[in-house]
Amino acid sequence: MRGVTTSGSADLVILANRLPVDRVRSADGTLGWRRSPGGLVSALEPIMRNNDGAWIGWPGVPDEDVEPFVDEGLSLVPVPMSAQEVEEFYEGFSNGTLWPLYHDVVAKPEFHREWWDSYVAVNERFAEKAAEIAAEGATVWVQDYQMQLVPRMLRERRPDLRIGFYLHIPFPPTELFQQLPWRRQILEGLLGADIVGFQLNGAAQNFVRLVRQRVGHKTHRDTVYLPDGRTVQARAFPISIDTRGFEELARSESVTQRAAQIREALGNPKTVLLGIDRLDYTKGIYPRLRAYSELVAEGRFSVDDAVFVQVATPSRERVEQYRVLRDDIDRLVGRINGDLGRIGQPAISYMHSSFPRHEMAALYRAADIMVVTPYRDGMNLVAKEYVACRYDNDGALVLSEFAGAAEELRQAWRVNPYDINGMKAAILEAAHADDREVTRRMKAMRKTIMEHDVAGWAAAFLGALSEVQGTHSKTLRP
Numbered sequence: 001m002r003g004v005t006t007s008g009s010a011d012l013v014i015l016a017n018r019l020p021v022d023r024v025r026s027a028d029g030t031l032g033w034r035r036s037p038g039g040l041v042s043a044l045e046p047i048m049r050n051n052d053g054a055w056i057g058w059p060g061v062p063d064e065d066v067e068p069f070v071d072e073g074l075s076l077v078p079v080p081m082s083a084q085e086v087e088e089f090y091e092g093f094s095n096g097t098l099w100p101l102y103h104d105v106v107a108k109p110e111f112h113r114e115w116w117d118s119y120v121a122v123n124e125r126f127a128e129k130a131a132e133i134a135a136e137g138a139t140v141w142v143q144d145y146q147m148q149l150v151p152r153m154l155r156e157r158r159p160d161l162r163i164g165f166y167l168h169i170p171f172p173p174t175e176l177f178q179q180l181p182w183r184r185q186i187l188e189g190l191l192g193a194d195i196v197g198f199q200l201n202g203a204a205q206n207f208v209r210l211v212r213q214r215v216g217h218k219t220h221r222d223t224v225y226l227p228d229g230r231t232v233q234a235r236a237f238p239i240s241i242d243t244r245g246f247e248e249l250a251r252s253e254s255v256t257q258r259a260a261q262i263r264e265a266l267g268n269p270k271t272v273l274l275g276i277d278r279l280d281y282t283k284g285i286y287p288r289l290r291a292y293s294e295l296v297a298e299g300r301f302s303v304d305d306a307v308f309v310q311v312a313t314p315s316r317e318r319v320e321q322y323r324v325l326r327d328d329i330d331r332l333v334g335r336i337n338g339d340l341g342r343i344g345q346p347a348i349s350y351m352h353s354s355f356p357r358h359e360m361a362a363l364y365r366a367a368d369i370m371v372v373t374p375y376r377d378g379m380n381l382v383a384k385e386y387v388a389c390r391y392d393n394d395g396a397l398v399l400s401e402f403a404g405a406a407e408e409l410r411q412a413w414r415v416n417p418y419d420i421n422g423m424k425a426a427i428l429e430a431a432h433a434d435d436r437e438v439t440r441r442m443k444a445m446r447k448t449i450m451e452h453d454v455a456g457w458a459a460a461f462l463g464a465l466s467e468v469q470g471t472h473s474k475t476l477r478p
């Protein structure tokens with residue numbers, strides 16, 4: 001029997017797989033931390049400062065056992081992971097089982113019992129840490145698919161807490177979720193929260209239906225009724241970006257200059273198409289490049305006056321499916337450029353690297369057409385970032401209907417990434433649209449993301465959580 005842990009001092013605890021900083025080694029060999037450029041941390045920073053907030057997460061490298069520390073005014077609480085846990089919990093269960101299962105089984109999920117055991121052990125360690133540092137009646141906000149067991153584990157230890165959970169990725173339909181041998185444990189883990197947040201309504205409905213069918217609890221609309229009298233709400237809170245921050249950056253003189261330099265370096269073509277993605281098999285990079293290469297082969301675009309810039313950010317490089325994907329994309333780009341490129345004029349300008357926000361903003365400004373074609377995506381923030389950077393109301397967005405962002409960015413040219421001919425037609429339509437049409441669509445999308453940014457997202461979730469009646473829970477200072 002677990003004892004109830006005595007409380008700590010944080011009134012707001014954010015719990016995520018990763019800390020909002022990366023471990024970096026400088027030229028002289030000393031180890032330090034670098035803030036990772038996530039929207040989540042900037043959105044939460046003010047409220048964390050006002051509420052003695054703390055962020056629990058993994059430092060991103062194995063066997064790094066570091067004491068809690070303060071970085072630019074934020075209290076960070078590292079949780080260590082062994083090399084074996086990185087393999088079994090992070091690369092294994094999180095990214096070899098849950099990630100493909102939750103993304104429509106685009107790749108085949110693997111089910112291994114030792115991966116599951118590691119997932120339980122790591123979730124337990126995170127829950128333990130939150131129980132230790134949260135003040136009496138505090139709010140704990142658990143983030144994402146790596147941590148789905150934490151809400152229940154934490155509630156068992158600390159029934160006084162308000163617990164929220166947010167899933168950043170899709171939540172699959174019942175038919176797919178049921179493949180998971182540990183489906184009931186995951187659902188019960190999530191039900192430890194007071195509010196379970198999703199990107200879209202459909203995902204919340206999938207969850208409620210599964211809870212009814214698999215766990216047998218009574219449900220009504222977005223509410224689950226537990227036998228002990230507690231209720232859990234499952235609701236959509238679509239995430240967004242720091243819209244104004246991106247716009248400000250895009251307007252800066254240095255980004256303006258850099259955007260012009262990029263176009264110049266590309267040979268000042270008439271049309272620049274752009275894709276920016278983590279190198280992930282869910283992102284639909286392969287069919288997108290095939291669609292474009294066919295358009296070039298058919299003479300619809302010419303390497304004389306068009307180029308497709310594709311940035312693929314390295315990700316999860318030790319996971320087999322990601323290695324295979326990298327080789328596939330390398331081969332495809334090589335073949336397309338070999339067949340269609342000319343000296344100094346490739347059909348595709350491909351970079352396998354990650355760029356800082358400044359360079360991304362310059363690329364967004366340099367691109368006439370942004371092509372975002374995931375097979376399945378929780379939201380896709382790149383699509384929103386492109387729109388945020390186009391304060392000139394110019395630029396066309398081609399967007400997969402299977403990205404969460406498609407529910408809000410309705411004026412994009414919508415595509416089905418499984419339909420290559422359909423994608424080709426949409427890219428051509430976007431390329432040939434007249435200026436007034438491009439402006440009309442961009443203006444409407446900009447209005448949407450201006451009205452709904454990441455700060456609004458965080459405030460909506462935490463606001464809903466603060467309305468939950470806890471026995472002793474404190475109210476957060478905004």
Ligand code: F6P
Pocket residue numbers: 017018144168169315316
């Ligand atoms: O979209 C889910 C997510 O976990 C993001 O939170 C994160 O930025 C991205 O995938 C990369 O994940 P990882 O932590 O595996 O590098």
